[in-house]
Amino acid sequence: MKTYKLTVSTPNGHVYDGDVVSLSLRGADGDLAVMAGHIPFATVVKAGDCHIETESGEIIRARVDSGILTVGTEVTVLLTGRFETEI
């Protein structure tokens, strides 16, 4: 699977930094998923669940606060107030 670089940034620092296959969360217009090769775009993120599929196939589930998702050509950045992974 093709991967892309994802950074999850909160005021307490980068909580996730690595290559991922997909990222799915709740955007302003409904649920969305971002995979490698997506066009650059930015959207509003609503508070809710967020799933990250990593390079190794592991799925990280987390709760995010409202924030902004920026998909760039090189790196995708999720800026949110809180990112709490479920163990």
Added chain:
Amino acid sequence: MGADIKQLRTRIKSVDSSLHLTKAMGLVAASKIRRANEEMFKSQEYAEALGKMIRELSGSPECRKSPFMRAEEESSGSSGSRVRLVVIAGDRGMAGGYNANIFRMLKSYPDAEVFPIGKRICDRMESEFVSSETFSSEEAFDLAHKMCDDYAKGEYDRLGILCTKYINMMSQEAEIRWILPVTAEAEVVKSGMVFEPDERTVLDAAVPEYVAGMFVAAIRESFASEVAARRIAMDSAEKNARQMIDSLELEYNRARQSNITQEITEIVAGSGR
């Protein structure tokens, strides 16, 4: 003479205990510096990323209608410039001029509505105590949302943070960072990015996040400055205390010696009879 020696001994003892205190405080500050610095850099990254995005968005004509981009001249015409300041000072003293610099700067804004963070400034403003050392990002978000809501309602015209800029270990400087209204970039940076649902919605959602990010960054930076300022202040206090002990000990030894000399003279004079 005997009373003089006793007095000197008590003085030396008391200066010595002050020395221990300053040494301990200096060590505590030194141990906190590394963590405070790390947290400062982490929070700056977040605020910078959002700041960059807002700068990009502010150039778009659609976003100029946003309540957060209200031009200052527009509002000042009707209601004057009402300023709100979030003032960040320390929870504790003994940090050199750290708190005093903040208070001094605040004096130049006598009409500003102040939201204090940190025990020293809270006491001064006689408001409820909010700790600057343990201020969480959740609290920052709550405060930022309140500030943005009030701003959108037009309750005030300008929002600033009065905090301390961390330049390096040796120097810190009090400064004001104006965050609202968002100023439009003269040069529009076109990155070809698509905004969903539209630029203005993204901007309106990004501004509270940005304000919260700026609050957290300013608080962490101020704390790093406070710790560094305390370390420096304690270092010089330690040096002064040592100097004082040295000169007091010299005086004490002189007094002691002259006492002994006098006693010897008395004994010699007595035995000669």
